[in-house]
Amino acid sequence: MSTDTATACPTCGAAVTPGARFCEGCGAPLAGTDPSAPVPRHEPDEAGPISRPTNRQRVTAPEPAVRPCAACGGEVGPDLYCTTCGTKAPSPRDHYRESPAPWVAGVCDRGVRHTRNEDAMALFADPTPDGGRAVLVVCDGVSSSADSDTASLAAARAALEVLVPPLPRGLGTADSEDAAAAAVLSRAAAAANAAVIANSDPSSDNPASCTWVAAVLEGGTVRYAGLGDSRAYLLPDDGPGVQLTVDDSLAQELVDAGTPRTDAERSPTAHTIVRWLGLDAPDVRPRVGSARVEGPGWLLVCSDGLWNYASEPQALRAQVDAAGVTDPEGLALALVEWACAQGGRDNVTVALARVGSQWADSEVREDHG
Amino acid sequence: MAEFAAAVYQNEFLPVGGTDVSAIVSVTCTGAGTAGQGSGGDAGEIIVIDTSGSMGTTAMDAARRAAQAALGQIVDGTYFAVVSGNGAAFLAYPHVQSGPGMVRMDARTRAEAGRAVAALTSGGGTAMATWLDLTGVLFRSVPEVVQRHAILLTDGANNEATHVLDAAVRRAEGLFQCDCRGVGVDWKVSEVRRIAQPLLGTIGIIPTPEAMEAEFAAMMQASMSRGVPDAQLRVWAPLGAQVLFVRQVSPTVEDLTARRTSVNDLTGDYPTGAWADESRDYHVSVRLAAKDIGQEQLAARVQLVVGGQAAAQGLVKATWSDDHSLTARIDQQVAHYTGQAELAEVIQEGLAAKAVGDEETATTKLGRAVQLAAETGNEEATSRLRKVVDIDDEETGTVRLKRSVDKAAEMELDTASTKTTRVRR
The missing domain is CATH 1.20.120.1690 (Four Helix Bundle (Hemerythrin (Met), subunit A))
Incomplete structure (x- = not known):
């Protein structure tokens, strides 16, 4: 297998250590560059219980006995600090990744400024994108509330559980299918809400609360639902991208009233959300919608930690292109790192599914010969 | 079974460009038990009495009583010996010419040792290097003794060149611990400190001979309560960091910086000797390469190591912040x-x-x-x-x-x- 013996980065030509996941020179991902030889992904952050594979068919690498340090490659000690350079390893809750299938992945990260990660995600994907299903759920815990980190994770997982089985078709007509799908998405929101409440202290003045967004890709259609200001985007390789979800935020209310988006999102109360999940939530019925996937591109579900720095679909698309990475986990990581480099003022979650035909053409087909 | 706990006191916040981290690591031992009674091995005690000519009748009388009092505190089963020292060192007890130079304490040996102490007379000069060397020889003659402690009494200045004494101290270092007491005012504190400090012992003045008996009993009692024969303070610092100093700061100040033995490139051990149920505080200072705001890293892992195993660990951290209210504080x-x-x-x-x-x-x-x-x-x-x-x-x-x-x-x-x-x- 070529990747096992490769000693030069395919992107920049710099020498690489065998088994390295990323090039030290240019940062390009090295693992999985040869699709016929899937390199076992070692998941440094799966040492904890936080991240579980959502796809039973996923080939899981044996758990590494020691976690490598992200800064120097040394060993991370049992006290979560590197035994060589002392760098603090992110706790499994502060940074975790999921990749239920080669075409779907997500990264959930504490960012720079916040002391803990109150974002959460839960992902599901069929092994291949050919007619396969993917479910991306992202929650953003409200920092001013208590326990929102545990609540957001529970919410994301509870919603995923509802959305993993194929969506019902109703009576087969388009209207009936939409209604049936909307009912399941509402049920997922209700399950997520129940999970948030189950993880909050009822006596608290600030019970746990979080945003919620889910996108289900099934048969070339994306069905999505949201509460709050976490978003789903469809970013085709060609043609304009689109923001699928509509925020429940004061900024959005300003936009609806005619304020230009850039001004609205700069207003001091822009991030005040008007709907959320939690004990004190006024209304947990999500806004739902659907969109057809017309060509190859990315389905992106993210928290405001990302879109704070690129709100418009074309701005996000520009960052996707700038990352120069085509595997979902590498791209999700690149986008998270980009958001952190912009200041990382909030937690950052990026979940991606490669949609459309191009993936099948260029890479997955090789997998199947 | 002895248990250790470590607590860290520090301000982990460093300002922009800040490099130096200071922390107090407080180590507490409980359940130490009694010296030589654990499974680790036997304890040995050697009483070294100055019998130089300067020890007058009163001082010599007091020294004999003090040695008796110390013998009384040695727990049965403990190996022991008595050395008398003037211009040379003599094995006062046990009465052996060869073989092991220490015997186990019991009713018979305690009585015999008492008679030997009572027969000590004064005369001659003061050559402490020879006293230390004989003490070392005696300890080495009984390999089953793993916890070695001596009490040294002197009343006058040493007659040897400084380098001769220093060389003897170096030979004793790591072999046995030695508490030193000076009686009267004719001895030199700086000289005796050169013995006590490297040998992890205390130093004290006994101004009048009458106080000697109680002091010796207390010293021996303290030694017998040290049920943990030996321990090291292990300090890890990250690659590229510099350990500025490591010092014990409580109950006494002892600079340990120069006493590092390397475990690996990043880790060093500092001697702490035997432990009783007690608490000791260590001041560790590390210089790091400055990092960006918001970065957190470990500045030092400080462990108490017993028998090669970490019995307690304290983490010294560094977090860079632009919040002046956090970085300006100095830990109390x-x-x-x-x-x-x-x-x-x-x-x-x-x-x-x-x-x-x-x-x-x-x-x-x-x-x-x-x-x-x-x-x-x-x-x-x-x-x-x-x-x-x-x-x-x-x-x-x-x-x-x-x-x-x-x-x-x-x-x-x-x-x-x-x-x-x-x-x-």
């Missing part, structure tokens, strides 16, 4: 012990200056000592300083050297200079 413990370490230093330097007639330096240093003792609430130090200087103003450290000073008071100030007080947590 760190501040307190920084002051106490300086206090020990200026007392010793002040007394050394006074001894050579440099009154100006002595006044400055002892004035600073008065100021530090007041600031850190070390009232015992203040009262000892009062016997050597007249204090005009504590706050500014304005003092005058007393014209006539009791020599014993001055020596006591010196020997006790390293004793620290704790600050309430």
